[in-house]
Amino acid sequence: MNYHQFIEDQIAAIRKEVGSAIAINALSGGVDSSVVTVLAHRALGAQLKTVFVDNALMREGEPQRIVKIFAELGIPIDLWDARQAFLGALRGLTDPEQKRQAITDTFYRDVFGAAVRKSGAKFLFHGTILTDIEETVAGIKRQHNILSQLGIDTEDAYGYRVIEPLQTLRKDGVREVARLLGLPDEIARRIPFPGPALATRIVGEVTEARLATVRAATAIVEEELAGTGAFQYLAVLLNDCATGIRNGRREFGQIIVVRCIDSQDARQATVRELPWETLHRVTRRITEIPGVNRCLYDLTPKPPATVEYI
Ligand code: XMP
Numbered sequence: 001m002n003y004h005q006f007i008e009d010q011i012a013a014i015r016k017e018v019g020s021a022i023a024i025n026a027l028s029g030g031v032d033s034s035v036v037t038v039l040a041h042r043a044l045g046a047q048l049k050t051v052f053v054d055n056a057l058m059r060e061g062e063p064q065r066i067v068k069i070f071a072e073l074g075i076p077i078d079l080w081d082a083r084q085a086f087l088g089a090l091r092g093l094t095d096p097e098q099k100r101q102a103i104t105d106t107f108y109r110d111v112f113g114a115a116v117r118k119s120g121a122k123f124l125f126h127g128t129i130l131t132d133i134e135e136t137v138a139g140i141k142r143q144h145n146i147l148s149q150l151g152i153d154t155e156d157a158y159g160y161r162v163i164e165p166l167q168t169l170r171k172d173g174v175r176e177v178a179r180l181l182g183l184p185d186e187i188a189r190r191i192p193f194p195g196p197a198l199a200t201r202i203v204g205e206v207t208e209a210r211l212a213t214v215r216a217a218t219a220i221v222e223e224e225l226a227g228t229g230a231f232q233y234l235a236v237l238l239n240d241c242a243t244g245i246r247n248g249r250r251e252f253g254q255i256i257v258v259r260c261i262d263s264q265d266a267r268q269a270t271v272r273e274l275p276w277e278t279l280h281r282v283t284r285r286i287t288e289i290p291g292v293n294r295c296l297y298d299l300t301p302k303p304p305a306t307v308e309y310i
Contacts, residue, residue: 244293
C-alpha cells in the first residue's frame with residue numbers, strides 16, 4: 001500500500017464526510033488512536049475535539065506525557081480527570097469480567113458519553129483496525145470499538161456517526177502511517193497496552209494503593225526490558241501474599257509476576273528466554289517496592305495462558 005496516498009485520501013474523505021460539523025475522539029496514547037487524532041486534526045483543525053480520559057489506571061506520568069507529545073505536534077488535547085469515577089466504579093469488585101464491564105460502562109456511559117453529548121459532535125472517530133474487525137466478526141474478541149460491524153446504527157442509537165479511518169490497515173501499516181505523520185517512535189513503536197490499562201494487571205480489587213504498586217513495578221519492567229525488542233512485557237500484582245523477611249523482620253508481602261512474550265498478533269505467544277542476569281536485576285528492583293517481597297517470572301505461553309491476568 002502507498003501510505004502517503006492513504007494519508008491524503010483519508011484526509012480528503014474526512015473533510016468530505018464531516019463538512020462543517022463538530023467531531024470528537026478519545027485519545028489513549030496507543031498507536032491507533034494517536035494516528036486517528038493526527039489524521040482527523042489535519043483534516044478538521046479546530047472542528048476536532050480530542051479528549052484524553054485519565055481513568056486512574058494509566059502508567060506513571062502517562063496522561064501528562066501524551067498531552068505533551070501532542071502539544072508539540074500542535075494538537076490540543078483536553079485532559080479529563082475521571083479518576084474518582086473509575087476508582088469508585090471498581091471499588092469492591094474482584095471478578096475479572098465485572099471489573100472490565102465497570103470500566104467499559106464508566107467510560108462510555110458516564111465519562112466519554114457525557115463529553116460527546118456536551119460537545120454537540122455529530123461525528124466520532126474510532127481507531128478500529130482491520131484485525132479488530134476480523135476478530136470481532138469471528139467471535140474471538142469483543143472489541144468495544146466495533147459497532148457498525150455488529151449491526152449497531154450509532155446515528156439511530158446515539159445521535160452521532162462513527163468514522164473509522166484505519167479500518168483497512170493492520171498494525172504494521174498503522175505504525176508506518178504514524179511515522180509518516182511525524183509521531184515520535186515512543187508512539188509509533190509503542191508496545192501493546194490494553195484499554196482497561198493497569199486494571200488488567202491487578203488480580204483482585206483495584207485500589208489506589210494496589211495501583212501504585214503495580215505502576216511502580218510496570219515502570220521497572222518497561223525500563224529494564226525495553227532493549228529486548230520483545231512484543232510485550234508487563235508486571236502483574238497477584239491477590240496473594242507470601243512471607244518474607246525485611247530488615248530482619250517477617251513480612252507478609254505482596255507478589256509481582258513479570259511477563260515478557262514474543263508474538264505476531266497476540267493471538268499466540270511464546271515466552272522470551274531472558275538472561276538470568278536481567279531476571280535477577282528486575283527481581284532486585286521490584287522487591288525494593290514497599291510491601292513487595294517476591295517477584296516471579298511467568299513461563300506460560302499463550303495458550304493456555306492469556307497475556308493479561310484478567
Ligand atoms: P490476552 O490477555 O487476551 O491479550 O491474551 C491479548 C492482547 O490484547 C491486549 N488486551 C487488550 N487490549 N483492550 C485492549 O485494547 C482489552 O480489553 C485488552 N485485553 C487484552 C493484551 O495486552 C495483549 O496484547
